[in-house]
Amino acid sequence: MKKLETREDIEQLVNSFYTKVIKDEKIASFFTDIAKVDWEQHLPKMYSFWESILFGQMTYKGNPMGAHFPVNEIKAMEQEHFERWLELWTQTIEENFAGENADLAIYKAQNIAKLMAFKMEIARRL
Template sequence: MNDITTREDVEYLVKEFYGQVIKDDLIGFFFTDIAKIDLIKHLPKMYNFWESILLGNPVYEGNPMRVHFPLNEVTALEEKHFNRWLQVWEKTVHDNFEGDIAETAITRALNIGRIMNHKMANARIR
């Protein structure tokens, strides 16, 4: 297996991840029923997001945190949901890639999940 080194690698990883996560018993409904994401529109944003993070190409524009607050108001995004998101991400990375950038993808996802979990929990308190 190779490391994540190109935009094509990022696209492959993200497609594989979404193919799994939208079918997940615990969190799939967030994507299909709550956010009702249109993968044709959503995936290019996620390609840009992860390309920016993993390859250092500043192609992502947006605020991923802001998008999740309205979803959290409909159905609470809880720690168990972020943990499952990370489990699926980590498995997808390990099933398809190995190397420093692949490990960075997991570390970055862990950090993103922790921050989002904290912010979503605080938003529910208010």
């Protein structure tokens, strides 16, 4: 199994992941119907996001939390949605990569999913 080592690897991972996401019955609508994601803009941001997280290359500029609040106002982003996101992410990594950075990508995604689910829940209560 290949190690997750380069930006090109991240691009492969992110592209494979979002191919699954847009076909997924539980979470696709957040991306396609509600956020109406412009994939030409979104994918490079996600490459930079994960490159920053995994390799310390500070190429990402943005506020991932802020981007999710407007979606959460339209349709509640609940724990089960973040669990599905994490499941697809983990599955995609395990199908394509191994090693320390692959493990780190799963670990970081687990933390992101927990934090996002918590913050979206709090936002719905306010």
